[in-house]
Amino acid sequence: MANGRLGAVSPALDTNTILYTCPATKLATVNVSIARRSTDKAELVRVALMDSISVGDLADEDYLEYDSSVTEITGIILSAGQSIVVRTDTASVSFVVYGFEETE
DSSP states (O other), X not given: OOXXXXXXXXXXXXXXXXXXXXXXXXXXXXXXXXXXOSSOTTOOXXXXXXXXXXXXXXXXXXXXXXXXXXXXEEEEEEOTTOEEEEEESSSOEEXXXXXXXXXX
16 A cells, blocks of 8 residues: 655646556545745646546546645545646646555
8 A cells, every 4th residue: 555645746837747646456545735836826726537547538527626726635535547637827836646545
């Protein structure tokens, strides 16, 4: 069982980026922390939960946050193969996913 920090990314500007994918035969309970690294704290972020690992399949109903200024999302439960996808309108935002994985 993995636990603690499960992934981190500082995505390119306006690019959907996979932050974390739950491994096969696992369930995961995670939190996503969002750090704005510039003096301008107005950066907007998007966070989505997808059933696949292809960001091209991202649909409107997948979003947990859309053009939001949140700093953390907690208690996200993922089944095997589900992914968290992130995006930001600047290049100065980092996302960290932490939590634990357990066998189904």
